[in-house]
Amino acid sequence: MPVFGPQCSRPLLVVANSSWYLAHYRHLLLQRLQQDGQHVVAISPVDSSTPELSRLLIHIPWRIHRSTDANPFFFGISFLRMLFLVRAIKPRLVHSHTLKANLLAAVVTAIFGIPCVLSFAGMGRLSKARGPSRLAFVFVLRSIAFFSVRQRRSRWRWGTAPDRTAFIFQNPIDRSLFEAALPHLSTSRNYLIPGSGVPGAYLAPTAGAHNSVNDLPNHWWSQPLGPRHCTVPTCELLFCGRLLRSKGIVTFLEVADLLAAQHFTVFGGIDPSSRDSLLSAELPDLQRQHPNVVFSGSQRDPLLHLKVPYPVLVVPSNYGEGMPRSVAEALVLGIPVISSRAATCGIFDASTVYIAEDDDPGDYLHCFDQLLADHAAGQLLTRLQAGRHLVHHRFSEEAVVAQTLAVYESLHSERIKSYLLNKDDARLQHWLAQ
Structure with a gap:
C-alpha cells in the first residue's frame, strides 16, 4: 500500500547508525516502498554495505560514530548534521533505528514538526547497566519521550503533539522497559513488531x-x-x-x-x-x-x-x-x-x-x-x-513489512501539521502564483 497516498511527492527518510543495518534488515521494506512509487532517502554512515544500499535508493553519508556516543561534542556535531540534512530533504516521514539515532531524530523532527517512527532494535548494553550508566540510559529514554510528543508550531511557538511519533519495539521486554521508565507517556502509539522478519x-x-x-x-x-x-x-x-x-x-x-x-x-x-x-x-x-x-x-x-x-x-x-x-x-x-x-x-x-x-x-x-x-x-x-x-506463522519478513507500512499509514494525518513542510508548501504556492 502506498504510504500517504500515491500523490505524495515528498521523500520518506530512513536513518540508522550503519548502512549494513538498513541493507541487511530493511531491504524488503525499502524495496517495497520503491516498488510502490515512493521516494526513499537514507542517511547512514559509509561502510561495506553502502554500495548495495545506494543501488536500492538515494543514500546520503552521515558521519556518526558509535565509538563516540558518550562524547557531548561529537554528539552535538552528529545532531547538527542531521538537523541540516532533514531541513534540506524535507521528508514527510522519518523512520529512525537504534538508540542514539532515535534520540537525535526525536529532537530534530520535533523542531520541524515531522511525523516520526522510532524503531528500537534492542536496547543494547546500556539496558543492562547499573549506576551512572543506568541513569544515563533512563535520561535518554525520557528525552526521546519528551520530544516525541512536542513540535514547533511556528518560528518561536511550541506545542504538544501526542500522535506525531510512533514507537516500534522488537520484543515485549523492551516495550515493558520503555513503558516502565515513562509511566505517563501514552502507550497508544507503541507497536510490537518482531524484528525485521525472516526473509x-x-x-x-x-x-x-x-x-x-x-x-x-x-x-x-x-x-x-x-x-x-x-x-x-x-x-x-x-x-x-x-x-x-x-x-x-x-x-x-x-x-x-x-x-x-x-x-x-x-x-x-x-x-x-x-x-x-x-x-x-x-x-x-x-x-x-x-x-x-x-x-x-x-x-x-x-x-x-x-x-x-x-x-x-x-x-x-x-x-x-x-x-x-x-x-x-x-x-x-x-x-x-x-x-x-x-x-x-x-x-x-x-x-x-x-x-x-x-x-x-x-x-x-x-x-x-x-x-x-x-x-x-x-x-x-x-x-x-x-x-x-x-x-512460519509469526516472523516472516513479509508480515513485518506489512505491519511497518501500517504504522506509517497511522501517521498520515500528522503530515498536515508539520511546521517545516507547511512553510515550504506555502513558499512553493507563492512562487507558482507569481
Whole structure:
C-alpha cells in the first residue's frame, strides 16, 4: 500500500547508525516502498554495505560514530548534521533505528514538526547497566519521550503533539522497559513488531541444505535407533554475530574448550566502532588456542548455505537484543538452538530452544547434553517442529513489512501539521502564483 497516498511527492527518510543495518534488515521494506512509487532517502554512515544500499535508493553519508556516543561534542556535531540534512530533504516521514539515532531524530523532527517512527532494535548494553550508566540510559529514554510528543508550531511557538511519533519495539521486554521508565507517556502509539522478519528464502519449502536421503533439513530430523544404539554425533556448533564480548564470543570459545571433540564455527567479524569487540590482532592467537574453532568471518546468510549433518546454533548473548534473527533463521531451517535467557527476548521459550540460565559455560554444556539426550530418546523432533511452526506463522519478513507500512499509514494525518513542510508548501504556492 502506498504510504500517504500515491500523490505524495515528498521523500520518506530512513536513518540508522550503519548502512549494513538498513541493507541487511530493511531491504524488503525499502524495496517495497520503491516498488510502490515512493521516494526513499537514507542517511547512514559509509561502510561495506553502502554500495548495495545506494543501488536500492538515494543514500546520503552521515558521519556518526558509535565509538563516540558518550562524547557531548561529537554528539552535538552528529545532531547538527542531521538537523541540516532533514531541513534540506524535507521528508514527510522519518523512520529512525537504534538508540542514539532515535534520540537525535526525536529532537530534530520535533523542531520541524515531522511525523516520526522510532524503531528500537534492542536496547543494547546500556539496558543492562547499573549506576551512572543506568541513569544515563533512563535520561535518554525520557528525552526521546519528551520530544516525541512536542513540535514547533511556528518560528518561536511550541506545542504538544501526542500522535506525531510512533514507537516500534522488537520484543515485549523492551516495550515493558520503555513503558516502565515513562509511566505517563501514552502507550497508544507503541507497536510490537518482531524484528525485521525472516526473509522468504528461508521460508521456502526447499530452504536450507538438505543432507539426508529423505531430504530432511539435517540429521537431527532422522529418527534415532534408541538410547542404547545412539552414539554421540560430531556436531557443528555455530556462532553468528559481531565478535563482541557482550554477544558472548568469549563464552562460545570457553564452551569449545569443554567440547574438544566437537567442531565450532564463528560467522561474524570484528566491530571497529565498539570497544567491546575483539581485535583483528587477537584472532590468530585465539585460533591457535582453540584448534577446534574456525573463524569464517562475516558471510551473507551463512545458515541458509550450511552443509553439515548436525548443526547447533549457540547464542550466548547478554547484549540486549531486539529479536535475534539468527535464532528465527535457525529454527525455520530445523537447526537446534541453545540460547542465553537474555537472548530469548521474551519471544522464544523452552518449547522451541534450549535455554542456559546463567553465563557459565557449564550451563551451555548442560543444554548440549540435554539436546543429545532428547535426540537419542526421539524427543528432539517435537521441539524442532514447534520452532519451525512459530517462525512460519509469526516472523516472516513479509508480515513485518506489512505491519511497518501500517504504522506509517497511522501517521498520515500528522503530515498536515508539520511546521517545516507547511512553510515550504506555502513558499512553493507563492512562487507558482507569481
